[in-house]
Amino acid sequence: MRRPQRRLVAKQGRSQDADEIRLLEAWVDAGKPRPGTKPPPPSESSSAADARRIARAVAAKAAAGEYSEYGACTRFDELPLSKKTKDALRKAGYKEMSEIQRAAIPHALCGRDILGAAKTGSGKTLAFVIPVLEKLYRAKWSKEDGVGCIIISPTNDLAGQIWDVIRKVGKLHGFSGGAIVKRTGIDDEKELINRLNIIVCTPGRLVQHFDETPNFDCSQLQILVLDEADQMLHRDFQSQVDIIISQIPKVQTLLFSATQTKSIKDLARVNLKNPEYISVHEQASTATPDNLEQCAMIVPLEQKLNMLWSFIRRHLKSKILVFLSSVKQVKFVYEIFKKLRPGIPLKCMHGRMKYEVQQAIVAEFNESTSVMFSTDIFARGLDIGDVDWVVQVDCPDSVASYIHRVGRTARYNKRGKSLIFLCPEEERMLEKLKATESKIPINVKKPKVELLDQISQNIAAMLVKFPNLQQLGKRAFVTYLKSVYIQKDKEVFDLSRFSAENFAAYASSLGLPVTPKIRFVSHKKNASKKDMEDIGVKQKAKVIEINPQANRDMLVDDELDDDDILKPKKATTDANIYGLHGILSPKASGTDTNMESEKVKELVDRPLKKKKLKINVHRPVGIRVKYDDEGNAIDPLASLAEEVGSEGVIHKDKISQRYAEMLREMQEDDKEDKAQHKKSLHEKKLQKKLKLKRKRQEETDAVSEDSGSESDTGGQNMSYKGKKKYLNDSDDDEGGDEAKKLLAQQEALALKLLGKMHD
């Protein structure tokens, strides 16, 4: 009975959908905005009641076949959107549209390509998620239709965040999909990927699927989105995006970013068709959110940690996001500050963490007041609630990076503050930020040196107490200098401006007793033989070149890896291990957020643990333990069986026979061992006695020589006495018995011990 009823309901649902789709198609077509137009400014007067009335009137008109122009709408429910999308938006609390949403959604709904730019935190995600859902809905897309939409984002975290928005706004639609992020192996994804309607992923993973997944089919793709488009089209992802574009049909394409690319060459690569250039804040006086208060301080390199510590100590009730330039620095500052206990919870985040750990840390940071030390993995797109301060301890690589970093605060009409520390050697960056075309209202403040807490001594003490932190500090030092060295913008980043004294002062500010030896290398394709000889490299495949500007006194430290510098963002943001999370593979819960800190702790404590390793005195002696391929100990009998039954069949009787033989052999060996032991004990005892005898004899001789004739008798007596008591056991029955008893007791004890060990 149930089945036909369910079928009936489904059929009714389908026909309702079909009716709605017909209506929506007509509405979208009739009321579409003219190409190149922007929405008029919203009228200030409309109250909530007015808005509801207008929305009802719009819906009634549409139902009656009269379609309003939707290009001027201010609310989601005035748009030609499906009921499922509108209901989900309302439930999620989205009513009024943001500027970028007002400007982009109407054009996107009628199938146009979009190149959208708007300030950080202005709601760009919804501006592409809504058109994606509507496009698939109006195309009557279902699970069986396969991949209908691909959304590409630069990081796994951002992909996960976008997918969360899709889940929220598209939950009534029932499309399949997911964010392909670091979790399970690619093999698991291969099974599923063709069944996903919406894929959110990093370019690297998508290319991997094009390479490795047989029958990965994107031929029916309907819509493509590139979030953080300027980064997608630039150096790091350039080749991957080119591959993706070559593998998919030309479809509607939406590009969004807070700092949009204007390069025709870049745009030509994604093959946009008469795109709508939507830059809602182009006329705005600032490129950063209006509610963001920004200031900069010129801080010498060696004072940066003191400054950061002092800042944190004075803002214990704030949520602070701190940007550093490398993983090693993040780890070092996090570990050191944690040990110095500033009085506020600390967290750290970088691309070397497991995706689940990152997610859990982000979730925790969302909820609580704390300080998060992060690399640039956090700089773009991530939407964290109520960050009070963004502090940039290390200089961003560009003005665009600065804008994205500070954009983690003051999101969607909220207030926020940012602070950047720049070394005197990096003042050029300040000029760039203050330049009129950058549109960044930034105040320069003088640091109050007298208020600074000096923590270098405390750090040094910590390094003495925890020697592994010293190693971490050394690496933090080197990776920082490397991060400066590899930057392309030499107007800002020029190591030659730093003196050897600067380096020494910086090292000591990290608590390091001596300045680590450093040599900065870059990979050079066509280095001359002379170059190679200069730096002592003879057989390496990759030729390294020493920075001609770098201090020639800097020596080599080849042990230090350079792979955690943020410059190759690919490595940190587009990691190779991903997994799928989404409708088909729900989020894992209860992730241990302490995992990473535990890992760091483990790293720090490793040698100490090693020291504590002790020999287990209770382990059985003389038994050779065998292990299988997975490292599990094999039962001795089973290993025996393996040896005996070479044909792969276990002969039980043979095993027991062999076992009995071995037991007999062992018992005989045991007997022999015991006898041997007894003998050696006896010999030892005799030697001891002989030694004593000799000693006593020497003493007696010496006394008799000293005491002359009178003492001759005494000497004889003593000698006799000595003989009697110590030298000749047989002369003294009582003493001999005692010694024998003692010997017997010791032998018995030794035998008992031996027996135990063999048992």
Ligand SMILES: Nc1ncnc2c1ncn2[C@@H]1O[C@H](COP(=O)(O)OP(=O)(O)OP(=O)(O)O)[C@@H](O)[C@H]1O
């Ligand atoms: N119409 C809206 N009404 C209320 N809140 C909104 C609206 N649109 C977006 N938001 C909220 O604004 C915040 C920022 O949105 P979003 O992450 O999409 O910004 P963004 O422009 O993509 O930022 P970034 O450039 O940093 O990636 C989110 O918390 C989102 O929920």
